[in-house]
Amino acid sequence: MNKTPDKDGIRRYGKGHISNGMAEDKTKCQEEVSDGGRWLSYHQCRKPRGFGPEKQFCKVHDPKYIEAKDKARQAKWDLRHKRDRVQWAGHRLLRLLIRAAPHISDDEIRKEVEQEIIDLGDVGYLLAND
Numbered sequence: 001m002n003k004t005p006d007k008d009g010i011r012r013y014g015k016g017h018i019s020n021g022m023a024e025d026k027t028k029c030q031e032e033v034s035d036g037g038r039w040l041s042y043h044q045c046r047k048p049r050g051f052g053p054e055k056q057f058c059k060v061h062d063p064k065y066i067e068a069k070d071k072a073r074q075a076k077w078d079l080r081h082k083r084d085r086v087q088w089a090g091h092r093l094l095r096l097l098i099r100a101a102p103h104i105s106d107d108e109i110r111k112e113v114e115q116e117i118i119d120l121g122d123v124g125y126l127l128a129n130d
């Protein structure tokens with residue numbers, strides 16, 4: 001994210017009650033990052049700039065990189081959600097198939113379904129009596 005400069009056009013980092021902050025080092029990434037300590041204090045990212053708009057960011061703070069990372073995380077979450085849905089649908093369909101098996105008129109398909117149910121063993125029994 002673009003850090004807004006002060007009125008004099010200079011970006012300052014780590015401004016607080018006791019400090020006026022450090023003026024921007026124009027060779028470093030312009031992102032402001034947390035010191036990671038007990039107090040909420042910040043400093044300019046220490047990595048060299050060279051990425052993103054006007055090459056003002058380091059690789060990990062490049063807005064395009066952050067966006068791509070967010071998209072990848074979302075895609076991973078979506079896939080997990082789909083897998084969960086398939087798993088639940090599979091459970092319901094299997095129970096339905098156990099009930100429907102005796103009514104399948106095609107001998108070959110019925111025998112195949114019944115064999116699958118037998119192969120399920122305990123799981124098939126649990127599903128049928130769920």
Ligand SMILES: [Zn+2]
Nearest residue numbers: 029045058061
């Ligand atoms: Zn950075």
